[in-house]
Amino acid sequence: MNNKLRRSMLYIPANNPAMIQDAFIYGADTILFDLEDSIAISEKDAARELLIEALNSLNFNNTEIAVRINSLDSKFGLKDLKSIVPIGPDIIRIPKIETKEQIIKIDKLITKLERKANLQPGFIEIMAMIETAKGVLNLEKIVASSERLSALTLGAEDLTTDMGIKRTSLGRELFLTRSKIALVAAAYKINAIDTVFSDFNDLNGLKKETLQSKELGFTGKAVIHPRQVDIVNHVFTPSQEEIEDAKEIVRQASQAEEFGKGVIAVKGKMVDLPILNRAKEIINKYEKREVIK
Amino acid sequence: MKINKTASSGSMESSDIMITVSPAKEKGIIIELVSDVEELFGSKIKKVIRDTIKEFEIENIKVMANDKGALDYAIRARTKTAILRALKECSLNE
Structure with missing residues (x-):
């Protein structure tokens, strides 16, 4: 993208x-x-x-x-x-x-x-x-x-x-x-x-x-x-909460991978690959920028 | 280069300048400037106009400039456009 x-x-x-x-x-x-x-x-x-x-x-x-x-x-x-x-x-x-x-x-x-x-x-x-x-x-x-x-x-x-x-x-x-x-x-x-x-x-x-x-x-x-x-x-800017959620998804997915787990749940919702990719994209696009402040 | 017609460019809006060029009866570059900031920046505005005219190698020209606080880039652009319009009108008549 x-x-x-x-x-x-x-x-x-x-x-x-x-x-x-x-x-x-x-x-x-x-x-x-x-x-x-x-x-x-x-x-x-x-x-x-x-x-x-x-x-x-x-x-x-x-x-x-x-x-x-x-x-x-x-x-x-x-x-x-x-x-x-x-x-x-x-x-x-x-x-x-x-x-x-x-x-x-x-x-x-x-x-x-x-x-x-x-x-x-x-x-x-x-x-x-x-x-x-x-x-x-x-x-x-x-x-x-x-x-x-x-x-x-x-x-x-x-x-x-x-x-x-x-x-x-x-x-x-x-x-x-x-x-x-x-x-x-x-x-x-x-x-x-x-x-x-x-x-x-x-x-x-x-x-x-x-x-x-x-x-x-x-x-x-x-x-x-x-x-x-x-x-x-x-x-067109994700909220701070959306950014934090995205970071949490990526963090937990990374942990799950270490332990050889497949699908995980974050905040009671299933996270599969498309959701993980979306979370990564949000972080990649917005997290490091001042626009979210 | 020589212009035979009168042509204008710009506006009387804030941050703009209205430039009108016409063939000069006298020799040289004659600039008449009206500006609220003439005392402070008059000679600088005239220099920008003069330098732009020199790029076209025009020797005899009269310029009426009514400045509304234009920056150098706008002065250059308006002067260029007025000259190009004056030259274009000439070539159409040739």
Whole structure:
């Protein structure tokens, strides 16, 4: 499993200096600078230049940096890629991925640009945005097509538009897609990042939706407002009790192995291999990090 | 390099700067700056603008800069974009 903590990804429009400069202070695991939908067509060039200068100059306190570029089908996508790759962000989020061929093409392009910029080939990860029905159907082929692909993400507004349906607060219309994204991501040991919750004044609604996403198997969620970060981080972080339980399971399992025992019971519940593995993963991912404090 | 058109970039929002470049009637790089922090940082802001212009090897240019507390990176980016827009407009007309 990709061991990076990607609970919250905070969208920051790349044409706003004040928001860019403050982006790291809200505690999001990933800052997601946006060159796509939040930028007016007439400002695409300005946003790109501003982001290049910002990434070359500012210190974001070691927060993971992602950049959402424009679709490579648009006249801005290739320019974005050529400008952003040499700076070496951690991830590039590619919108409207529908086929494995798109990913293969992008992977090759990034490799070429990385070599030119003296970056280790494979250094930059890809996050594929699934925003069309065709993309949902091709999910597995898309994920299998590149070692760089480290996260899947759902673009709900475009997907519902593509399907000719309305997005609702209950989210039933996205159930199948969300489940499939989480399932494929789990199968390929990559992150599954849920779509944004647009009403940033409705924090209860955000919590409810984030809990549902977690239940389905998502590992994180994109956020559009700093006030959403804490809730999303909290939902995707195991409690101190869960961490302690995980440590106890691993400790007792290790003891049992020494004495040649098979299945054990911890706190009155049977612990078999999948539960032990889950406990190890919790410890591996969260125990040594400050996020659980 | 020479620009023949006026072009702008940036905004009047906090931490940003609005840069407008236009062909200069006089020779050299002429910068008119409006900033709340002009007394403290005026010469530094002008230097960032001037250095960015020099990268383009533009010799005669007028710059109107309305600063709202922009850091160097934003000043550089806005100046570059304004120049690139001015140059692009030229090439479209050529």
